[in-house]
Amino acid sequence: MATFQQLIKPAQPTAKDIKSRRWIYIPYDRYTDRTGPLTEQAPEATGIVIVESTAKGLRRPYHKKKLVVLISNMRHFALEQAAKGVKVLYHFSLTSHGQALLELQQARKLPPLTVMTPAERELRLDLAQAESQGLQLTYAEDTTWASTPKDFLDTYGPYKSGKQYVMDRFYRRMRQKTEVLMANAKPIGGQFSFDAANRNPYKNQVPIPTPPTYPPDAITQEVIDMVEATYGHHFGSIENFDLPCTQADCDAMWRFALEQLLPTFGPYEDAMRDDHLQLFHSKTSVLLNLGRILAMDLIRDVEKASNEGRIPLGSAEGFIRQLLGWREFMRHLHEQTDGYRLLRGHIPDEARQVNQEVSPDQTAEAKQAYAPPKKQADPYAGATPSALGAALPLPAVYWGVKSGLHCMDTVVEQVVQEGWSHHITRLMVLSNLANLCGFSPRELTDWFWFAYVDAYDWVVETNVLGMATYADGGLTATKPYVSGAAYINRMSNYCGHCQYDPKKSLGEGSCPFTSLYWTFLERNEAVLGNNFRMQMPYNTLHKKSPQELVQLRTRAAEAVAHLQSFKRPKY
Known part of the structure; x- marks a missing residue:
């Protein structure tokens, strides 16, 4: 840190700078001077405040490379602005961003700070809390977006x-x-x-x-x-x-x-x-x-x-x-939707009605899964929709423990190493397996949130709770994005390097994805059976013999038990 502190020191403002310049707070995900408040006056008339918060970094076990890319860009942005003549208050804090800004504003007698409306709901809540305690902020439109x-x-x-x-x-x-x-x-x-x-x-x-x-x-x-x-x-x-x-x-x-x-x-x-x-x-x-x-x-x-x-x-x-x-x-x-917190229930009324009418034996589970969300004391607590009643804990394979499924092990290893994988591996491998097995959509969302370098609440909550897991019951997708082994085999070379045969659904060496797929359809027919986009797979399911269905359930149960047999790391 000595190098950065030495380089940023000349940009520290004097009391005169604080009085004579416009002061702008730069959120941790808006390092730009190509749009927004930084473009509205000359650098010589501008001061910026940047908070590097340990409390934020410790909120989740964020991927270490996510923390590096975020903090290093933060420090480089500060130096880039200093080189242009902007004065920089770069503040290291053990507390939250909002609390740090409040203390800094009071200690340095800063005028009201301008800030582009933060992208993350979490930061907006943090700042609102500090405002209730006296922090003075003026919000500007976030013009980094392509729409309003x-x-x-x-x-x-x-x-x-x-x-x-x-x-x-x-x-x-x-x-x-x-x-x-x-x-x-x-x-x-x-x-x-x-x-x-x-x-x-x-x-x-x-x-x-x-x-x-x-x-x-x-x-x-x-x-x-x-x-x-x-x-x-x-x-x-x-x-x-x-x-x-x-x-x-x-x-x-x-x-x-x-x-x-x-x-x-x-x-x-x-x-x-x-x-x-x-x-x-x-x-x-x-x-x-x-x-x-x-x-x-x-x-x-x-x-x-x-x-x-x-x-x-x-x-x-x-x-x-x-x-x-x-x-x-x-x-x-x-x-x-306030991060899905405003969903009246976990699925739309139509799907809830179908579930209650077609599957009375699941009424107790349905009442819990589809009840309106309770008011939560913690405003940061994530929404927990689960239209398909998925609630199993996320298994150790997502933390890099080898499962024997080459597609999963390959993608998770990439995430461990890079904090990134492209959108189809996120959807059709990582989320697909969670969907098929019935792993908790909320746990999967939180995993994506800390595991990916590009993840923030507005990205992961709608994408994972919506498109990826159908936990919102079809708010954003007309059907669940699920598949058996055939899709993975067609779109990748994973299966050619795997111990499991994608063309076998039962027996020794059969790929679990296929049995999991059919049991997923069977398990969720009360909710999905009337979906017009699911008619073809359900027609195929209905042609299977009772004996084969029992065998598929057994194979799927073995696969889930195997995945859950490994100890998950703790953070």
Whole structure:
């Protein structure tokens, strides 16, 4: 820390600086001077406050690389602003951000601080608590986003419990509003989405560029040493850290993705490999979620490259849909539902009624699973919807204990090492297994929250409780995203390196995913049986003999018992 403290010391403000400058609090996920309050006056008229909070770092066993990339970017951003003439109050605190700001404002006689409305609900609550004790803040719009709350409300109206929210409507509206990939008010290429064409497995059809690395400088190395000393008991490996931590490196990472990866991204965005873990994914989500790069800048870059013929339309649209569509949609839904806390029950009324009518033997479980959420004393406590009644504890495989399932072991090992894996491994391996086995959606959400470098509450809660596990009963997805071994075998090379045979559902060497899939359908037929998108698998299920169903249940139970037999690490 000595190097950073020495470098930042000249930027410390005098009493005159505090009186004469506009003071802006920089949240831990908004390191940008390309939009927002920092752009509204000259650096010589600006002061910023940054809090490095040990209490926040200890709230969860955050992946050590997440802490490094966040704190190192925080320190580098402070130095970058100092180099431009901004005065910097960089404050190390054992307390929360809000409490630290309150104490700092009182001790240094700071004027009211301007802050872009924080992205994380947790930080908004923390600041609100400090405001109730006297902290003076003025909130500015968070212009790092590509849309506004009004865009969401204009699409769907005010949030209403039981209503279904399909992302496609919002995405189309945003395409029309921004005119991205549009011509004469119509989508270029004749359709808004090319998702159906972007589902090819990767079998070495084209070479994969080698991503650049960003070795730690002296400041990042100090952060690595500090994280190992302070948070060494946390999840994940800190070895071989190579994520960007300066603005220059963040921009370079995006340029590489734009020029080298995105031209081939689309067709293989759903592919999975154990020998090419990143494939053509940009890995820029961590930088986006820190504010180091801005969504609309990326969207415009990709649109321009597509218009110039440097990126095929399918690849460009697939990437833009993730940013302009899904990312924005999920953050709005999180805000509108207060992180799912405003759900009247855990599933929409229609699904609750089906469950009660079709499955009276599950009434006691249903009453507990579908009851309106109780008012919680802890405002930070996460919402716990579980439309399918899933409640088993998350097993040790998610902490890196080898299970023998090559797909799971491969993906979890990547998460342990990198704090990252791409979106299909998150959905169709990690979340798929949890869904099929009936593991707690809340526990899975919390695991994603601390295990991934790009995870924040607005990202994980709607994505995992919604799309990934169907815990919200269909608020964001028209059906659960579940599959047996066939999908994993088709879209990856995992199965060819596994002890289990994806083509066998029963008997020695059979892949547990398949038996788990059929028992998942059987177990949840009361809720899912009338879903029009589930009719084909249910028709197949109903053709199975009673004897085979018993065998499938037995094999699935063995798989769950095996996963739960390992001791889970504690943090």
